[in-house]
Amino acid sequence: MTTEVRVPTLGESVTEATVATWFKKPGDTIAVDEMLCELETDKVTVEVPSPVAGSLADIIAAEGETVGVDALLATISEGDAGSKAAPKGKETATDPKAESSAARTEASDESGGDSVDVMVPTLGESVTEATVSTWFKAVGDSVTQDEMLCELETDKVSVEVPAPASGVLAEIVAGEGTTVDASAKLAVISSSGAAATGSGSAKTEGSAEPTSNYQNPPAGQGTARSDVEDAPAAKKAMAEAGISRDAVTGSGRDGRVMKDDVAKAVAAASAAPAPAPAAAPRAPVAADDAAREERVKMTRLRQTIARRLKDSQNTAAMLTTYNEVDMTEVMALRSEYKDLFLKKHGVKLGFMSFFTKACCHALKEVPEVNAEIDGTDIVYKNFVHMGVAAGTPTGLVVPVIRDADAMSFAAIEKAIAEKGARARDGKLSMAEMQGGTFTLSNGGVYGSLMSSPILNPPQSGILGMHKIQDRPMAIGGQVVIRPMMYLALSYDHRIVDGKGAVTFLVRVKEALEDPRRLLMDL
Incomplete structure (x- = not known):
């Protein structure tokens, strides 16, 4: 069986890329998610992983070629021994977009196999973290595959994260302003169309408490359920540090506060810079002057x-x-x-x-x-x-x-x-x-x-x-x-x-x- 490797979604308004480097050559054995090649756009370098295990059959777009979104890059002959097994109730994805570094996904067995995790895409060499700058969707919104969900910022470039599948945005794990590492989960999409219920967010065991304003309660404002008992060691640590329960984000089951959560909250409080003074309000503008003004949103850069x-x-x-x-x-x-x-x-x-x-x-x-x-x-x-x-x-x-x-x-x-x-x-x-x-x-x-x-x-x-x-x-x-x-x-x-x-x-x-x-x- 032959699988096609295509150019992943490159981001809003980016329509083409240049093939910079091929890490594999025809005939090489490759594993699932092993990097095949690197593409360069105007702003960022994008790595293309292998959607399946097998051997590289043919390279269609050579180094130096300019290719458009969804253009064919290569073909892979799938191997029987190393092929990726499909989760129960789901078929193995053969579309490179479903496995690309722009939107890596995992099937969630805990939710009955009908949800897809939205992961941080590949950020580039030596870049280990990013900040979630903007969510374009709220919990409960319907999304289509490849529709932009959010935007991440690194020190130098902005990275847009597309939806890996169609469905309903069930949970936002990392809210705006959250710093995430290169392997973090950003959100969960329910492919069956069911949004999270209860507090307005689908809670995943072991995940960080959401801090987004999109139907997820901000940290410090009702993030813990009243019937959840915090860890005894965490209670003692909060008392010793003199820190309020509302200032700690629980990472345990159902928002339970663990000892490590208290240590992180104390470290964050000590490292937090003094609040910046509020921006001075604009001076009154005459109506005829306002009509001649032009307001343009600052670019992420x-x-x-x-x-x-x-x-x-x-x-x-x-x-x-x-x-x-x-x-x-x-x-x-x-x-x-x-x-x-x-x-x-x-x-x-x-x-x-x-x-x-x-x-x-x-x-x-x-x-x-x-x-x-x-x-x-x-x-x-x-x-x-x-x-x-x-x-x-x-x-x-x-x-x-x-x-x-x-x-x-x-x-x-x-x-x-x-x-x-x-x-x-x-x-x-x-x-x-x-x-x-x-x-x-x-x-x-x-x-x-x-x-x-x-x-x-x-x-x-x-x-x-x-x-x-x-x-x-x-x-x-x-x-x-x-x-x-x-x-x-x-x-x-x-x-x-x-x-x-x-x-x-x-x-x-x-x-x-x-x-x-x-x-x-x-």
Whole structure:
């Protein structure tokens, strides 16, 4: 028997993807849910698992091909020994959508075999959790297969979760604002059309108490049934911690509070930031002005950018120190060798490689600028993964150049050019925007003369570059015109002292004003 592997649902408004990598080749033996290939869309990387066990018979869409939703990717010859057994009363799914990473499902024997679990889809390499941002459906609503149920947010992208089957949304397990891991259950769909009864949500043994407002009582507002007896150890722990029963979400049967639930509630309360002040109300708007206004909802990426930047200000003890650099020598060196550099390496010699090299040089002397705080520890990095901030039509992204300290000028320029192009085209994967240890932000390309950049957490330093402008300078007792640039280093004062920050910036200035110091490691 042959099974077709097709492109899974890619998300609202996403109509095509590019086949990035095949992990298997024709003839290879594969197991159920083993990853076959990886697709790239404008915003996210999607992994395609095998819907059945067997052997890969044929690859229809090769690497580099652009395919539409539901396009045929490959065919699988099913094996008898490894084939997936159908649950009692149900047939084995052969539609890849039913088993795709976009909506992994499980038959629920506890509900009589007529319900389907909605699981967190594959989030991408090294991404282990997401936040439920929006539910498009409420408990009791009818849903059709592949209809969007909710939207998840990771640090960089939004992921839409389609319905794996048609039916009725019986239970929302993870409400809006809930942080879920990569294997968590989000909801339950009743394929028989029966919604949950009682408190308005179908309760699954061992599942977390729902916090959604969609017919599920929010945590702290009647989440426990009055006839449910909490664990004695949990009662004792609540008394010792001085925490109210209403502040604890029970994970036991029928909402019973366990000892671990109390520990989680105490940890969450201690880690919770101070409540943000309420947004100031808008000033009254005249009727004729209101008619000329346009209200547009912020994109998820923009909301994530806003939240992370504000979190950075709220968390780090951020301070900025300034200096200026004479770009005469760098500009002369670039002018002298740019044609030869382009001819040999096939890439233009820009300023970013000089700044990257200068920063790597300075970070060796002042390693705390390249470190991060982890609880009560300082983690020093013996490498430099350089983040290069890039403005795109959809918002600011920071692709990472890994091991920049070990790269040549040419390798840095090629990497920056390639990452920049992928950023503008919206083709960066989440893995390419993670793991940075220090960041460069070049506001000078837009004409900025001076600004204070905001840290990119958990990093402890970011260097702001600005416009190169001719200014009169006193050199050797004479006033001469020099191409000058203001530099701004924002740093986390919790681990970087003023001496270290100023030393770092002076070393960058010295290396740029005399690039020979980079060759001599001085």
